[in-house]
Amino acid sequence: MSPGETLDPVPDSFILQPPVFHPVIPYVTTIFGGLHAGKMVMLQGVVPLRAHRFQVDFQCGCSLRPQPDIAIHFNPRFHTTKPHVICNTLLSGRWQREARWPGLALQRGAGFLILFLFGNEEVKVSVDGRHFLHYRYRIPLSRVDTLGIFGDILVKAVGFLNISPFLLQSPRLQVPCSRALPRGLWPGQVIIVRGLVLQEPKEFALSLRDEAARAPVTLRASFTDRTLAWVSPWGRKKLISAPFLFHPQRFFEVLLLCQEGALKLALNGQAVGTTSLDQQTLERLRELQIRGSIQLYCVHY
Known part of the structure; x- marks a missing residue:
């Protein structure tokens, strides 16, 4: 076995890029290889006690001006009478029709684990192991190459993985x-x-x-x-x-x-x-x- 060789070939295709720990918010990073069906992004953190809102954006580029298109805008809001999540798409500088989900599965002062699972036609979002919402793509997923996290959130870790059932259940791991x-x-x-x-x-x-x-x-x-x-x-x-x-x-x-x-x-x-x-x-x-x-x-x- 030569130096640099991998003992287990499975994780190479499972871990898409190194995890990020305790990033400073706002945080913007490149998604290696872009997004496609079969990828998963994991976000682990804590909602501050006085949080108003935060957002997780899957963007088509990272420029400041002009503002890039945002394929998936995930935006929990805590400061309203009824906390909820807004999902939307920003196309050519204009927000499209928003989708709203009540019964927010996140709480102020509590930790969370959010999974974004990308399929062929929609993204599915789970919170702490339970399915929360799904959002249909309005921009081709292949255009997405950047992750942005903004607002009132403390992030402990961000992970980029594949979601192949074989890999998740591999006996070698x-x-x-x-x-x-x-x-x-x-x-x-x-x-x-x-x-x-x-x-x-x-x-x-x-x-x-x-x-x-x-x-x-x-x-x-x-x-x-x-x-x-x-x-x-x-x-x-x-x-x-x-x-x-x-x-x-x-x-x-x-x-x-x-x-x-x-x-x-x-x-x-x-x-x-x-x-x-x-x-x-x-x-x-x-x-x-x-x-x-x-x-x-x-x-x-």
Whole structure:
């Protein structure tokens, strides 16, 4: 297996682009490859206690002037007598006939997980696992290449995925998960693990095991005492003095970078620590194990 090769071919087509954590609002980003049927955008965050409104726009470009067409304008409004959601389309500078949904499935002060699932003719929107609305396209989906988020919203994570049932139910991503490392680890090699923490988590652990089935190094996150630690084969813990970045029903990304005599750790894009391992030990590692209260989306080698 050569450097940069992927252990599991499934996640490459599942994760369309890296997730974004805690973006500053207003937030505008390119959607890699644009939108097409079969894509899904996940938005996780919190509605502020004094929120008036926010909007999620799927745009045809990112220019300020002239204003780009907006294929899908998703606009929850909390400040009215009866909170509701407006969906609309902006075409050539003019808003079209709006569609309104009462019974807003979002609440001030509460967290949420919104899924936008793009089909051939319409987008379906679910909130916290329940279908909320569907909106028929008035502009071809193929024109959409930009996501914009504006207004009164705190965003924790944005994810871009495919929605193939095969990928969502792939047995190769079931936890506990094991992957072979036929050549061990060498300087410059990167391991990336992405997933979602379950609702009532207890522990998450990532272990690197040698040919004798020992684990010279284990990264363990304990949700009970909110600690992150390197654990030796003899059970000794070396606490990592960094913010605890694993939270229930929130996405995460673990990155391990192998350097000569060490492994560097980054969580959600933030470097948080290093553990020393001699080069011979790194080269003898033959297995990656992942277990705990998570749902796996991606394992890259």
